[in-house]
Amino acid sequence: xxxxxxFKRWKAQSLSKADFSRKGCVDEDVVELVxxxxxxxxxxxxxxxxxxxxxxxxxxxxxxxxxxxxxxxxVSHKPCVKDDVVVALKKANGDAILKFEPFVLHVQxxxxxxxxxxxxxxxxxxxxNSGITVGKRGKTMLAVRSTHGLEVPLSHKGKLMVTExxxxxxxxxxxxxxxxxxxxxxxxxxxxxxxxxxxTITTNSHPKEKNxxxxxxxxxxxxHDKCITEENDKVLENDVDDDPGISVTIFPEEx
Amino acid sequence: xxxxxxFKRWKAQSLSKADFSRKGCVDEDVVELVxxxxxxxxxxxxxxxxxxxxxxxxxxxxxxxxxxxxxxxxVSHKPCVKDDVVVALKKANGDAILKFEPFVLHVQxxxxxxxxxxxxxxxxxxxxNSGITVGKRGKTMLAVRSTHGLEVPLSHKGKLMVTExxxxxxxxxxxxxxxxxxxxxxxxxxxxxxxxxxxTITTNSHPKEKNxxxxxxxxxxxxHDKCITEENDKVLENDVDDDPGISVTIFPEEx
Numbered sequence: 001x002x003x004x005x006x007f008k009r010w011k012a013q014s015l016s017k018a019d020f021s022r023k024g025c026v027d028e029d030v031v032e033l034v035x036x037x038x039x040x041x042x043x044x045x046x047x048x049x050x051x052x053x054x055x056x057x058x059x060x061x062x063x064x065x066x067x068x069x070x071x072x073x074x075v076s077h078k079p080c081v082k083d084d085v086v087v088a089l090k091k092a093n094g095d096a097i098l099k100f101e102p103f104v105l106h107v108q109x110x111x112x113x114x115x116x117x118x119x120x121x122x123x124x125x126x127x128x129n130s131g132i133t134v135g136k137r138g139k140t141m142l143a144v145r146s147t148h149g150l151e152v153p154l155s156h157k158g159k160l161m162v163t164e165x166x167x168x169x170x171x172x173x174x175x176x177x178x179x180x181x182x183x184x185x186x187x188x189x190x191x192x193x194x195x196x197x198x199x200t201i202t203t204n205s206h207p208k209e210k211n212x213x214x215x216x217x218x219x220x221x222x223x224h225d226k227c228i229t230e231e232n233d234k235v236l237e238n239d240v241d242d243d244p245g246i247s248v249t250i251f252p253e254e255x
Numbered sequence: 256x257x258x259x260x261x262f263k264r265w266k267a268q269s270l271s272k273a274d275f276s277r278k279g280c281v282d283e284d285v286v287e288l289v290x291x292x293x294x295x296x297x298x299x300x301x302x303x304x305x306x307x308x309x310x311x312x313x314x315x316x317x318x319x320x321x322x323x324x325x326x327x328x329x330v331s332h333k334p335c336v337k338d339d340v341v342v343a344l345k346k347a348n349g350d351a352i353l354k355f356e357p358f359v360l361h362v363q364x365x366x367x368x369x370x371x372x373x374x375x376x377x378x379x380x381x382x383x384n385s386g387i388t389v390g391k392r393g394k395t396m397l398a399v400r401s402t403h404g405l406e407v408p409l410s411h412k413g414k415l416m417v418t419e420x421x422x423x424x425x426x427x428x429x430x431x432x433x434x435x436x437x438x439x440x441x442x443x444x445x446x447x448x449x450x451x452x453x454x455t456i457t458t459n460s461h462p463k464e465k466n467x468x469x470x471x472x473x474x475x476x477x478x479h480d481k482c483i484t485e486e487n488d489k490v491l492e493n494d495v496d497d498d499p500g501i502s503v504t505i506f507p508e509e510x
Contacts, residue, residue, distance in 0.1 A: 112367070116389050129399055131386010134371050143386055152407045153428055161421045169416055173408055 003138075007110045011044040014108070021047075027077055030105070033189045040196060042110040043118070046141070051103045051181040052077050053174050055085055055154075057092045063176060079175035082168040088154060096155040098167075100174040102146035102181045103127070103188075109140045118142045121195050125188035144188070148181060150174055258393075261366045266299040269363070282332055284437060285360070290489075295451065297365040298373070301396070306358045306436040307332050308429050310340055310409075312347045332431035337423040340409075348413040353422075355405035356431040357436045358382070358443075364395045373397045378449050380443035399443070403436060405429055429462045 015038060019025055026034050027050035037043040055074035055167035073096060074080070074088040089096055109115040115132045121145045129145035152170060155161055162170075270293060276279055281289050282305035292298040310329035328351060329343040345353055359474070364370040370387045377385035377399045384400035407425060410416055417425075 061296075116391075119388065129384060129386075129398075129400060131388060131400075133374065133386060134367060136371075143384075145384060145386075149404070150406050151404060155424060156424055161424055162417055166416045169411055170408060217344060 005209060008041070011108070014044055014046060015062065029185060030103070031079070033105075033185065033192070036189065036192060036196075037107055044108050044113040045105060045124065046108055047100065047104075047106045049104050050077055050185065051178055052101050053080050053171075053178065054095055054099050055088050056099070057094045057096045059094045079178055080171050082164060082171055085154075085167050085171065086164060089160065092155055094155075095153060095157065098150070098152045098154055098170060098174070100148075100150035100177045102148045102177070103144065103185050104146075105144040107142045107144070109142055112140055115140050115142045117195055117199060118144075118192070120150040121188065121191045125191050126184045127188065145183065148177055148184075150177060175250075259365065263296070265431055266296075269299055269301060282306075284332070284440055285358070288360075288440065288447070291447060291451075292362055297369040299363050300360060300361055302359075304356065304359050304432055305332055305440065307356050308335050308426075308433065309354050309356060310343050310351055311354070312349045312351045314349045334433055335426050337419060339420065339428055340422050340426065341419060344410060344415065345411055348356045349410075350408060351410040353407045353409055353425060353429070354403070355403075355432050357401035357403045357432070358399065358440050359401075360399040362397045362399070364397055370395050370397045372450055372454060373399075373447070376443065376446045381439045382443065387502050401436065401439065403432055403439075404434060407411070438472065 003023065028049060029050035030048050034045045034048055037045050037205045037249065045108050046107075053074070056070050056072050058070040072093055074084060085098065096192060107115075107118060109118060112134065119130055119132055119142055122142070126148075127144045127146050131143055131145070133139075133141045150170075150173065154167070175224065179218070281303055284305035285303050289300045289303055292300050308329070308331045311325045311327050313325040328346055329339060331339065362370075362373060364373065367387070367389065367424065374385055374387055374397055377397070380401075382401050383401045385401050386398055386400070388394075388396045388398065390396075398418065405425075405428065409422070418475060
């Protein structure tokens with residue numbers, strides 16, 4: 001079977017399967033984006049999370065083992081208020097940690113070139129920890145990741161280590177990060193739409209796709225001619241390449 | 256110029272340049288690893304940080320703009336005690352944030368296959384946010400990244416929002432993460448050594464490299480036959496693929 005047919009078969013198989021996430025469906029804020037990708041024959045998504053505030057509890061006697069000995073006290077894909085967290089904390093006997101986890105997306109790509117386009121869009125939209133994985137047999141995956149997180153221990157052995165005032169302060173920051181994250185997802189959607197249009201015009205090898213095989217977003221005005229990353233994002237991110245605190249040698253451009 | 260010669264030229268150029276990091280040299284804990292990579296003709300490192308605890312201050316009126324309006328109150332590549340942070344916090348008038356930033360490394364690779372080997376080693380060693388970047392002209396870079404961070408706001412407009420007891424508690428966690436991070440770097444070094452040996456034996460195309468063109472680590476006993484990621488790490492990490500809270504479709508293995 002050639003690569004194209006094989007990819008098509010895997011895509012059909014993957015998309016026909018049940019959603020095994022705890023939630024059981026794609027998050028509202030990324031439905032359109034996931035659809036945009038899955039409508040293109042060279043991509044399919046394998047996992048996604050729009051971004052969330054979570055409060056989890058773990059047993060600190062073995063605090064290496066977060067996943068095994070932890071339970072979720074609160075998960076929210078919307079902004080939270082202090083009382084949401086205070087109420088959830090009452091259930092904690094171990095060590096509770098509040099996290100903001102930004103948008104994350106895994107996309108299987110037909111070939112490396114497809115992953116490169118997507119990667120470039122992700123970086124330009126502010127998701128600077130994105131990267132490609134290429135398996136031994138050529139399975140090519142793009143992971144879209146941000147550095148825009150928060151991870152704050154709140155209690156130890158059931159004892160709250162911070163004040164309610166602090167929780168309130170912390171949630172303002174987490175909610176702000178959530179807003180910022182949402183803007184980046186929109187930017188990613190718009191940049192992606194432009195990149196795919198451009199690619200379709202350039203290659204012109206799949207005329208079917210040219211005829212709008214994916215939906216136009218309801219607000220096409222947002223898509224501008226050149227996809228520009230806001231300066232804010234560049235400095236907000238924490239990648240090493242422009243961090244003077246990291247041992248770095250400059251690499252010539254455009255190599 | 257063919258690709259091999261071109262890569263060699265860029266490597267020489269890159270390694271001969273000054274280290275532009277604030278510190279001006281490679282962190283002690285990764286010197287051997289950086290050397291191991293740079294001794295191989297198919298790799299060179301472009302930036303690295305062994306992992307650090309940092310306390311930074313930013314102006315929250317424009318808190319998008321971390322990099323532009325922030326200053327570093329404390330940077331330590333060694334474990335910290337409460338008083339280090341308390342003293343440093345006295346200098347803060349804005350919003351101070353304590354972070355633990357784990358090991359990060361960027362390695363330029365001659366070809367995709369080299370990046371794949373390195374990527375596989377990174378994942379197996381617990382650095383699950385690692386990923387490959389392939390530029391338009393084929394520049395291939397591997398970024399080694401962990402999810403093993405910490406980011407905690409401590410003060411707002413110069414006012415401390417937490418107790419000293421909390422700072423003490425927080426530093427115990429940060430110091431523990433630093434230890435864990437160090438173990439992973441060692442594991443990465445050992446896994447890499449094994450993978451490179453194996454590759455040299457398999458390809459056997461560069462007999463010069465076979466004759467120990469890189470140094471053996473002082474404790475070869477640590478390198479075992481198959482590089483196994485400790486179970487602890489797998490569950491410590493927060494990657495989405497095994498997180499039931501994220502919308503996910505299962506992808507068939509070994510595709």
